[in-house]
Amino acid sequence: MTSAIPVSAIAIEMEDRDDANRSGPTHWSSCWIELVSFGLIVGSVLPSHRFWQTLFSTADRTVLSVCIAAGLIIAIAQAAWRGNQSKWRIASAVLLWISALVLICLSFGGEQLELFQQPLVAIGLAFAGWCALRVRGESLAFALSLGGAITFPAGIEWMNRTGWDTLIESFAANLTAGLADASHFFNIREGSNIFFVNGVASRFSSIGELDSVVSFIAVGVFFLLVRRRNLLSAVVTIAVSILVWLAVRAVAWVILLHLGARNGSWYEWSFQMEVGCLIVGCLLIVSLQEFFSELLQPIPLEFSHTEFPLFAMGWNWLCGLPKLTVSVPQRDSDFGPMDEDS
Numbered sequence: 001m002t003s004a005i006p007v008s009a010i011a012i013e014m015e016d017r018d019d020a021n022r023s024g025p026t027h028w029s030s031c032w033i034e035l036v037s038f039g040l041i042v043g044s045v046l047p048s049h050r051f052w053q054t055l056f057s058t059a060d061r062t063v064l065s066v067c068i069a070a071g072l073i074i075a076i077a078q079a080a081w082r083g084n085q086s087k088w089r090i091a092s093a094v095l096l097w098i099s100a101l102v103l104i105c106l107s108f109g110g111e112q113l114e115l116f117q118q119p120l121v122a123i124g125l126a127f128a129g130w131c132a133l134r135v136r137g138e139s140l141a142f143a144l145s146l147g148g149a150i151t152f153p154a155g156i157e158w159m160n161r162t163g164w165d166t167l168i169e170s171f172a173a174n175l176t177a178g179l180a181d182a183s184h185f186f187n188i189r190e191g192s193n194i195f196f197v198n199g200v201a202s203r204f205s206s207i208g209e210l211d212s213v214v215s216f217i218a219v220g221v222f223f224l225l226v227r228r229r230n231l232l233s234a235v236v237t238i239a240v241s242i243l244v245w246l247a248v249r250a251v252a253w254v255i256l257l258h259l260g261a262r263n264g265s266w267y268e269w270s271f272q273m274e275v276g277c278l279i280v281g282c283l284l285i286v287s288l289q290e291f292f293s294e295l296l297q298p299i300p301l302e303f304s305h306t307e308f309p310l311f312a313m314g315w316n317w318l319c320g321l322p323k324l325t326v327s328v329p330q331r332d333s334d335f336g337p338m339d340e341d342s
Helices: 032-044 050-054 059-076 085-107 119-134 140-150 152-161 166-181 213-227 231-263 273-293 310-319
Strands: 007-015 188-190 193-195 327-331
Touching: 032 085, 032 119, 050 059, 050 119, 059 140, 059 152, 059 213, 085 119, 085 140, 119 140, 119 152, 140 193, 140 213, 152 166, 152 213, 166 188, 166 193, 166 231, 213 231, 213 273, 231 273
Parallel strands: none
Antiparallel strands: 007 327, 188 193
């Protein structure tokens, strides 16, 4: 009678040797890292008091800030801190700090530099430089992802100024009108308002509300940080968050139309609807981001075409971004020693 060890799955990654997996003591005596990072952060915060006054001015911005802060705390707590220092890490951190200093100087420019006037961009670069030198057990891509998460509200603010919120609201109104037509509800579309027999559907705001698209994106960003998704999964998750908001908002309005038609009245959008849509959206985003993260996995070596491996290599490289290396999962076929019972 024999016994065998179950087959386990391992991943062979041809990573750049930036000491990501080496272990070593962490020298906290080099406080110049904190001094430089803290100095750049202070230099970004002080001249931008107006920005901080509006950062928590609406419910969705508050949700976004809380989700990013919680995601960063969990991601740093789960990170591998111990590792050896390298010249590549020092050079990368210095480059990030110089970029942050340049943005601080550009923040005193004219109105054409609105994106550079966002202090979170410089803060994100300074924080990424700190992570590159302090969290030495992780790759540089980890530091860049944490710094990029901090700059996310600045990107949303910039996109709002370019009119992307109006475009999303128009899509939401079109989708709601289409579902209403499919349900045989007579309606007239005028801008972001839809006139029905018993009332007007006007709640399609994509910013400024608890159940806005910004809150849905905040939930997606939180799980990206906690689950440590790659670049491709991150892009898909953000896109899915926007699509989920569109679908939930349109379906919610159609449900209100059916209830109003049954009772011969009109139901206005309420706070309970906001909370309900946000909860449903969170559940959908969690499920979809888990699904796509499993779908966007590297192709194992045994499933690759040996005569034409270019597709598998390209797909694995795309799934591994922002690391510029190819990850090739391979199953371990070693069953261990075979023991015979006497």
